[in-house]
Amino acid sequence: MTTANTLMNDNKTVAQQTSIEYTRQAVMIHAHNKLSAAGFLLEKHLTPRQRFRRAALSWGLMWLLAAASAFIPIAHFLLVPVFAAAGPALAYLRYRQQTITEAVEGQCPSCLQEFRLLLDQRTALPYRDVCPHCDRHIQIKALDHDK
Numbered sequence: 727m728t729t730a731n732t733l734m735n736d737n738k739t740v741a742q743q744t745s746i747e748y749t750r751q752a753v754m755i756h757a758h759n760k761l762s763a764a765g766f767l768l769e770k771h772l773t774p775r776q777r778f779r780r781a782a783l784s785w786g787l788m789w790l791l792a793a794a795s796a797f798i799p800i801a802h803f804l805l806v807p808v809f810a811a812a813g814p815a816l817a818y819l820r821y822r823q824q825t826i827t828e829a830v831e832g833q834c835p836s837c838l839q840e841f842r843l844l845l846d847q848r849t850a851l852p853y854r855d856v857c858p859h860c861d862r863h864i865q866i867k868a869l870d871h872d873k
């Protein structure tokens with residue numbers, strides 16, 4: 727019994743560890759002066775359970791807003807159906823999202839300093855920003871991205 731419990735606990739620990747999984751995707755960092763450097767894009771992978779939870783949360787929030795807007799005179803004719811429809815639509819989109827982009831790390835091609843830029847979770851490559859050290863423009867591209 728004790729051994730079985732220990733085994734189950736071990737399995738649980740392994741599953742929890744893999745539930746927060748980050749991957750580093752190699753990217754190229756381009757600068758205005760045609761120089762480029764290698765970098766990494768950090769992505770967090772969502773488990774089906776996390777995706778379901780995120781989807782359920784946004785669905786619930788939309789329907790809460792629909793219920794709340796039912797008390798607004800006249801505007802409720804528009805707001806209630808919009809929020810009611812947005813619930814499942816948003817939930818579907820959120821459930822389909824498998825990764826969250828977190829940050830990009832690398833060396834600035836202009837000033838040669840290491841940087842880490844936090845990204846919005848919906849950031850898609852190619853992505854443009856400025857170097858936090860020298861304020862020069864940088865563009866982050868996936869390695870397989872054609873010029």
Ligand SMILES: [Zn+2]
Pocket residue numbers: 834835836837838839857858859860861862
């Ligand atoms: Zn720089």
